[in-house]
Amino acid sequence: MEADNRGLSYLESRKLVKRWNGPWPAIANLLLIFAVFYATWWVFQDPRGIMRMYTPYVGYMVCRWLLIMLIWLAYIFDFWPFNHAWLQRTHPVVKGLILSAVCVAAMEILIKGFFMGILGKYGIAYFNPERLQAMGLTHFYAEEYATEAIMMFAAIASWLSPSWVVACENAPWQKLAQPARGITIAVVTFFLGTIVYFVTMHSHMAILFYPWQQYTAITPPYWEEFANTVSGNFHIAWIMSCTVIVWVYEGIWERYPFNLIQTAWLRRTSAFFGIIAVALCLCFFLYYAQDLAWGESIRGTRREMAPDWRWLHVGESAIFWLVGVLFLNFFCGNYPTKYSRPVNVFLRTVISAAIGMAVYFFYYRYAHLVLGTQKGLSHPQQFPMIPMIWLINLFLVNIWFMDGWPGWKAVPKTASERDATAEEVVAHDVKWTPSLAKGLAVGATAGIAVYFGVIAAMPWVGQIQMIK
Amino acid sequence: MDDKITASRRDFVKGAATGAVGGLLGGMGLYSYTKNAYDRLPKVAREQQEFGAVRSVKVTAISETSWFNNAHLMEDIQKSGGLLVDQYTIGWGPFGNGKGPGKSSYAEGIAPIKAMLPNDLEAAWEIQTKKALHPENPGGFSSLLEVEDLDGSKHKYLLDVGWSYAWMDQAFKREGIDEMLKTGEIEQLILTHEHFDHFFGLPVAMKANPKVPTIIHNGFYKEGLQYIKDSGYQGELKIADKEMTLIRPGMMLIKFDVPIICRVYGETSLAFNVKDKGLVLISGCNHQGILQMTSTAYKKLKYDNDRFHGLYGGLHISPFEDWDPKYDDLVISLGKWDFEKVGCNHCTGHLTAKKFVERGYPVVRGTARFRSSSPDYLGNGDTITF
Structure with missing residues (x-):
């Protein structure tokens, strides 16, 4: 079967059905995922393992680009060049292996061919390790910088690429067949990503070299005063928050509340910029929360007192939440589902945040015992995003490529279910009424009160001894 | 009527749920990173612990050249798997096992030389020249501290013991450290942290005085603790487990619990209150960050004139001549602390020293002797007095 005639993608046209009742599917999948996580971690990333890519930047780059490839293949290309019939009839394990291999191959081509090859050789030297080494850098740092x-x-692509699908609904190319649609959106988001890169990260790279490369980049960078650092980690903070909010919006929020907007262009634009706005709220809060918990940052310090680390830690903290979000969405049936959409969204937000905080705590307390990393919050060469994104990649492979095997299986949606999915673009279950308005006012007041309660509690939270 | 009320309640709940998330996000976005929000942060209370004073502190850089070829060091690290790899497995002397980068272990490395420690170090290092990676590359970091009390009496301390047995033996002889250890003139050995270039040369000091009182950070791994025993140490090992340990009046050891590259945890540094001048900070590598140390000292200690007078040591900014924008934050911000004398070397990095000088910081230049590569900063055999 080719692309669904209602324009539904493979992921939209299938329904995942539990193979067993109760929590067993989730338990089975998590056991499988953690086993594969640890095996692949040992082979590829672990500093004690076989390939030891966690140098750290080589491994960091690989896990992030692998994430993008998964998103491109499943979301943007709708699995092209594989057709829906093949996806439906092929065993999940075989699919998982083949599609993962395709992603790895595409990632290799992009990194070695495009970035290091074309861009690094003919455009910007710092993308190519050999060029940097030829100019006097050690081989190690030449690779790390590139x-x-x-x-x-x-990092930028992980926000923009899915955002175009989730928020902009592939517009204005939603009616194009694959691969034209995929190529178009990939190229457009890559182009936008390039612009964002130049205005956010290029200056960061330019001041890696002595003297600051002031003729090719803005130095000192324009954000210095606002962010209290010249480091590009300031941008990592809000961009990673955007990445997380895209999946929050797509998963546990079910595209609420922007899906209430009936006018397509307004809905899409609101969703796109709304995700950024929500991400900025999260970003500023997570930074401020650290200042409340550990004391105000001091510019020029290292480690957890430094502004650059705290901006980075905003992104890291957000990723812990994303693990909670995806866990709830993928393995708990987007629990809860029995209430109205706004209530479900509210409860899922609270539950996923609690899961994220638990993962955060357990990561810093225990992860060094198994990952070959060092205990402590702020090792300058350790990035919790690497194991978290590695885990998220496996979540995505399991759910997108393997239809949730072994705990779940994919069955095609019925015609009515497909109709419902197609119509779901605009939600009709929340309407403007005086009661709704009263509820909004009361809820907003309560939300603000909770916010001030949280920030009042942060100094106490900062006293919790996480590292032992 | 009941249906209407029920619908109205449902709408209210829907609105309340949406409003709660919206209100929470609104607070986060509109308040968190504002001046008002930061005004509510409590002012930092200075504890200003009295810890006495000294008349002066003289530092001799016995060796600041931890390695002689940066490319070789980084090649070993890269081939072993990067900056998180356990230092005992990389294959550096004295723990090389001849199996190649990243394939060594403490047990395999120490086995053939254990019996030779600490008295037959030439033979031990000779074995390592056949088994270790780039055996000609190690040097080491070690400094002699001469503290003059207010009554004029002088006290000597050895800060770290370097890396290569051969190099450190030569360096100790050059500065007379071996004799000072033998005679007990050196009152205490302070091992700032477990890193190879500060710690692996321990048997050289043990050869001269295996009973010298020694203090270490409580983050040493089991291999490090075993190496202290295997090096022939017979004295009483003191383990710093509090943030502040008074070594003598006017001399405070400050402990920082920080994870460090090559699987090391924690570092200690020293603060001196020099009478009528102010605070002097001395470090081995300063992995915690120099401004982290200044801000800790500012909050916790009381010192003359309430000012920072001097700074000495590896400042761990660009040890591998690497760079990161956050280092510029440090270079830019250091000026606010207004040090009168900056004696830096070792893992500070030449590029950092150059940037310090460009900003007008009072960096004390060296003489580039005994294989120190540049006069940019204090080198081997150079001294600085605070």
């Missing part, structure tokens, strides 16, 4: 730059591109 992979850091390539990794930053991926």
